[in-house]
Amino acid sequence: MAGVTGLDEAVEFHIINSLGWSGLRPLQAAAVGPVRSGDDCVLVAPTAGGKTEAAVFPLLSRMTEQQWSGTTVLYLAPLRALLNNLHPRIESYGAWLGRTVGLWHGDVGPTERRRILAERPDILLTTPESIEAMLVSRRFDRERFFSSVQSVVIDELHSFASSDRGWHLLAVLERVERFAGRKLQRIGLSATVGNPEAVGTWMQGSTVGGRPARVVRDTVSDAGEPDVTLDYVGSMVNAATVISRLHRGEKRLVFLESRRRAEELTFLLRERGVETFVSHSSLSASERRRSEQAFAEGRNTVIVATSTLELGVDIGDLDRVIQIDAPRTVSAFLQRLGRTGRRPGASRNMLFLAIDLHGLLQAAAVLLLWKRGFVEDVVAPRNPRHLAAQQLLALALQEKAFGASRWREWWGDLAVLDEAEAILTHLRSAGFLVEDSGLLMIGPRAEREFGKQHFMELLSSFIADLELRVVAGTQEIGFVSPLALPRNDNRERKPLTLAGRAWFVRHVDWSRFTVWVEEVSAKGDVKWPSDAIAYSFDLCRAQRDVLLGALPAVTISQRAMEAAPQLRARYAAEVHRDALVLARRPVGGSRLWTWAGLKANATLLAGLGLDSSGAENESLILPEGVGPLDIRTADVHAVPRLDKESVTALKFSVALPEELAARTLGERLADPAGATDVVRMPLIRLDT
Structure with missing residues (x-):
């Protein structure tokens, strides 16, 4: 029976008496109806805005009203630490109604996993990668476990949607829906984004049995100016x-x-x-x-x-x-x-x-x-062809074999699989899949490329850098890149810094990827590999505006005000109020200061028939002989060209034809709108 909040009376009782709340927050109150009705929803609020409760309280009410049994709710998050943090809180909410909450990810041990399988929790907190591992495991009863799932909560939806992990998540959920025999209710929790409606539509995945996604926003208007x-x-x-x-x-x-x-x-x-x-x-x-x-x-x-x-x-x-x-x-x-x-x-x-x-x-x-009121739109990476290859291989692991003409039944019209037919042809011809009597199964090339540790590398969509475990005595401190290790020469070794403390390296066991250390008082250093940061067109143009005199309407310290003229003097030769600056380089060629972002600059270079290595966020390097007229007529829809080494940054690129993998990464680097803006702006030429 529903109380005055629209929630189950028992849930409402505990909100007032166990939590001591006088009522629901605006977002939580607004979410009750859509979530209880089974609608797909995106709940939008700032950090600590009560989004978890806005989803969980109505789901517990629905669970009681409809007498759900088995594991009926999957709660997904991008970080294990976040799941660990949420578990006791959601567990306490479930206990109000005699419902159980389980936790399953890479740090959860075998004893707890066996307990979860034997006594299926009503709500399971997990990651997309863990669900993928469940689906492909031959020791896991997928039909029994996933057949009762009704709803899925996707925490930090904006974080998923902006990366390949989001595409992987959607593909995995489509396969779960096949075992559940129904379209799952999907509830996304998100911080402020510029396009929540579009993100909600994306979150729904395939359109088979689809329904509109509702956006529920935090309506608090009296938070005050920060x-x-x-x-x-x-x-x-x-x-x-x-x-x-x-x-x-x-x-x-x-x-x-x-x-x-x-x-x-x-x-x-x-x-x-x-x-x-x-x-x-x-x-x-x-x-x-x-x-x-x-x-x-x-x-x-x-x-x-x-x-x-x-x-x-x-x-x-x-x-x-x-x-x-x-x-x-x-x-x-x-x-x-x-x-x-x-x-x-x-x-x-x-x-x-x-x-x-x-x-x-x-x-x-x-x-x-x-x-200015600007917030970035969240846009999923373009053309996830490499994930289509991963999903087809994962399906072969999951089913042992699948019909060459029936793979679409698992994903419907999900965009991840848009080009799957051509990719499937390549997987077969390259030996990733082999065919027997119309059935496809894992081939020798897939075993060779991904088969280590029970195909562990095939289960996640992101590439993890090689890191060495750092241990002091019996205590694990963390992980460092091999780049951080002191050089083996006669000079004094500099300690590592990790967990805010300095450590002297006593021994490196490469067979176990372990660094044995002891704490010292001297200051050390540490480093990890890092890729170039691609700033957006809007952010780079805002930097240009600052250099031309704009300042944000916030409190600015005297020190910052005194530093602003130094900042503008440093970049004075690189900005002009009415045009972009094309400056002669002492070593030959020229540099065009576009302030358009790395992607727009890489696109413009491609449009000039050049590779993208000369692209930066603020500028691009042009060779001798390329001038204003060439820039004006550049093909702004060109796809940036990348070298073979860059393509390896695309997970599962080895399972795509080389040219297709390079095009996939190049298309993701393209910004035709930004490049168009560059070619339309006036240029002034400075000879230095």
Whole structure:
């Protein structure tokens, strides 16, 4: 029976008496009807906006009303840490009604997995990769386990939708629906995005048995204007000094854009006597949990993090969020800003500390876009042909063999499989699949390329860099790239920095991919491989606007105001108010300062018949003989050309024809709209 909130009376009772809430938040109240009715929904709210409860409370009500049994709800998230964090909370909600909640991912041991299989939980928290592993495992009863699934919750939907993990997720859900025998209700939880309706349609997957997706937004309008300050400190050492002295007695969360910088800042803060914790993807799970728990329980503390703490992991109430330099998108800024202002009477706030002039430019540009009301659209990567190959191979593992003409039954008209027929032809001719009496099964080439560790590499859509496990005594600290190891020469070895501490490398066991270390007090260093960052056209043009005099309407410190003329003087020869700058290079050729983003610049180079190696976010390098007229007539719809080494960054590219794999990656690098803008703008030529 429904209560006044529209939820089951028992759920409503516990919201009031167990949680002590006086009522539902606006988003939660608005979501009750759509979720209980079985509609596909996208629930949009800032971080800590109550999105999990907005989905789970109506699903528990529906579960009771319709007497669901077995595992009826799959709750998917992109990070194991987020699932670990959510598990006790959702488990407590399920217990109100005598319902069980299980957790299944790569860190969950065999004992717990056996218990889940024997006593199927009503709600299972997991990842798409874990579901893929279940589907292909011959020891897993797929029909029994997935036949009862009714609904799926996709947490951090925007994170999935912007990467190949989203395409993989959709393809896996289509296969689950085949075992369930029904179209599953899909509920996406998302931070603020520019195009939630389009993301909702994408989330629905194939159109077979489809229904409209409803967008439910957080309607809170009295949150107040956030307190955002832009400051310039000039170095990481100065940033550490400012943070150590500012807002003492408060809980501060500091975001950086790289693991290396996070480690450096953590070490510097600890040197200054600040209780500091660190969280990033290359720390061991136990190390991250210890940091996050200690931070959640403390007061006068700092936690330094990369984007791992952007995606909703609960670390308690925060007083301050600090950003070193700038996030890469407005959406990420909003996600991080939403970490604050959760307590009654508290306000949202963020302090930007730029450690160099380029960081000041990036921060000012992000804030300028935000004040203009801009938020990026979430767009799924184009043409996921490599995932079509992966799915066809996964189906062969799952079914042992499948009919060469019946594969479409598993995915309907899902866009992932749009070109599957041609890809299937290649998989057969290259020996990835072999045919016997009209049935296709795993071939010798697939065994050779993906067969290690029970086809483990075939189960996930992202490439994991080779990392070595770092162990001190019996304690696992985390993981580092081989690039971080000290060189074997006669010079003094520099310690590693990991988990905010310095470690002397005692021994490297390459057979076990393990580095044995002991802690020391000297400052060390650490590095991981990194790819070029592709900034958007809008962000790069906002940087140009800043260089031409625009500043965001936020609080700007005196130091930042004094640094702004230095910033503009540094880039004075690279911007012009009425045109783009084409500058002669001393070594030959020229550089075109487009301020259009890496993708638009790569597209323009392709349109000139050149490879994309000369493309950067702000500019592109042109060889001798290429002038303004050539730029005006460039083919803005050309596909950037990439070398063979670049194509290996596309997971499963080996299962595609070489030319098709290169085209797939090139099409993803293309920005015809940005390139069109470049060729239409006036040019001025400077000879230097």
